[in-house]
Amino acid sequence: MIVQPTPENLARAGAALRHGKLVVMPTETVYGVAADAWNAEAVMRIFEIKERPRENPIIVHVAHPEEAQNVAAEFNEAARRLTERFWPGPLTVVVPKREELPKEVTAGASTVAIRMPAHQVALDLIRACGCPIAAPSANRFMQLSPTSAEAVDARIAEHVEFILDGGPCVVGLESTVVDLTDETPRILRPGGVSRADIEACLGTSLGVLPPGALRRSPGMYQRHYAPRSRVEIVDVAPPGSAALVFEEPSSERQIKMPLDAAAYGAALYRALRTLDMLEDEVIYVEAPPDWPDWEAVYDRLRKASAHDHGSLAS
Numbered sequence: 001m002i003v004q005p006t007p008e009n010l011a012r013a014g015a016a017l018r019h020g021k022l023v024v025m026p027t028e029t030v031y032g033v034a035a036d037a038w039n040a041e042a043v044m045r046i047f048e049i050k051e052r053p054r055e056n057p058i059i060v061h062v063a064h065p066e067e068a069q070n071v072a073a074e075f076n077e078a079a080r081r082l083t084e085r086f087w088p089g090p091l092t093v094v095v096p097k098r099e100e101l102p103k104e105v106t107a108g109a110s111t112v113a114i115r116m117p118a119h120q121v122a123l124d125l126i127r128a129c130g131c132p133i134a135a136p137s138a139n140r141f142m143q144l145s146p147t148s149a150e151a152v153d154a155r156i157a158e159h160v161e162f163i164l165d166g167g168p169c170v171v172g173l174e175s176t177v178v179d180l181t182d183e184t185p186r187i188l189r190p191g192g193v194s195r196a197d198i199e200a201c202l203g204t205s206l207g208v209l210p211p212g213a214l215r216r217s218p219g220m221y222q223r224h225y226a227p228r229s230r231v232e233i234v235d236v237a238p239p240g241s242a243a244l245v246f247e248e249p250s251s252e253r254q255i256k257m258p259l260d261a262a263a264y265g266a267a268l269y270r271a272l273r274t275l276d277m278l279e280d281e282v283i284y285v286e287a288p289p290d291w292p293d294w295e296a297v298y299d300r301l302r303k304a305s306a307h308d309h310g311s312l313a314s
């Protein structure tokens, strides 16, 4: 049930979470399906309704940087610097986990991914619940993340108490996930905060992931963020095809995308979702510029166009 985030509805949603129920919440990146992070049973239901592999850990959302200490065993200098600079915002830090945090949240890992979202409704919900919130994107495994309340997967909608409508997500791509458990910080998933901004904040270069390293990051798959139609990245889309284009569209089956990385990212999932409804065999995507600020967009386009269904990236 989609509801407006009135104070009454936020209070009801917070109480539902405290009682072990699930709620869909908006964030600035994508909509997430939320559970009380301390409630292992509720967290397990998230895995079930998303059909999410058990080895894929979930991000914990807090309403204040200090609340990170409740789930993290240790917050090093890099974590402090990054969160001071980018929270609230689309940055997730991976740090050692507190023993007491249910292992279901972190899929058995000794680390926990934490972020403070920059969306008033998400922050209000965390405060109403009174607990940190475990929340993956509110889509089924491998599929496109929802960037509006209406885009939340129907099966997920059936199993939650409320879908809080926070309007369209302004970032539109998931958060940047940075692993801070090693001496050298590394990006596990590019996202709303750019590599250049993270490096500028830390004053060091981020490490590169060695080949095979994605295995260290459970839940990073070659194919992901994918519509049902096959996605092909091309220089110029065939006339009349279902496509994301940069020039004037040749038909109403094409969507003109902005030539700005942030605006493109904000529009991408909605555009792919719209073209997916045409049920064509292929959605063509004109290749964006190969510039550093397009890293997150490229990551999602590569994963959406990958043919590999479900095996771990190696």
Ligand code: TXA
Pocket: 027, 029, 030, 031, 032, 033, 056, 057, 058, 059, 090, 092, 094, 106, 109, 111, 112, 113, 115, 117, 135, 136, 137, 138, 173, 174, 175, 176, 177, 188, 189, 216, 217, 218, 219, 220
């Ligand atoms: O923007 C976002 O991050 C959204 C909103 C809802 O906050 N959430 C999101 O969650 O994208 P999800 O579950 O779809 O993606 C979380 C990613 C996964 O790829 C997972 O592998 C990684 O974060 N992750 C979570 N905990 C981790 C950990 N302890 N170590 C390494 N990676 C972790």
Ligand code: MG
Pocket: 136, 137, 145
């Ligand atoms: Mg996801």
